[in-house]
Amino acid sequence: MSDPIDSWEKAVDFALTLPGAELGTSYGKPAVKVNGRAFVYYGHETESSFGVGIDMDSVEMLKETDPDTFWQSPHYEGWPAVLIRFDSADPERVRDVVRRSHRLTAAKPKPRPRAK
Numbered sequence: 407m408s409d410p411i412d413s414w415e416k417a418v419d420f421a422l423t424l425p426g427a428e429l430g431t432s433y434g435k436p437a438v439k440v441n442g443r444a445f446v447y448y449g450h451e452t453e454s455s456f457g458v459g460i461d462m463d464s465v466e467m468l469k470e471t472d473p474d475t476f477w478q479s480p481h482y483e484g485w486p487a488v489l490i491r492f493d494s495a496d497p498e499r500v501r502d503v504v505r506r507s508h509r510l511t512a513a514k515p516k517p518r519p520r521a522k
Contacts, residue, residue: 408501421438425440444459468503
């Protein structure tokens, strides 16, 4: 069994092992980005969880199959993102979801610079 991702620091450490990942911010909070876009981020529920960007079908499937690990607060409902609890009983599945988020995010074009 692999080590749990039981803190923000461990989530970041794992995410930074993925190709092209780098530290950054998203909405003024810490994040790990690829191709200029956040794929792991410090969510609004930081005491218990971190967030990842992922497609809506996966969000629903993850919440249905493992609601003790994958969930959404009202802030995230309806958005392609899921929260992951730090105390998951299946750390390898958590890593797989982070990898999937990385792949999906890396495939998107770089964001356009914002007008100043």
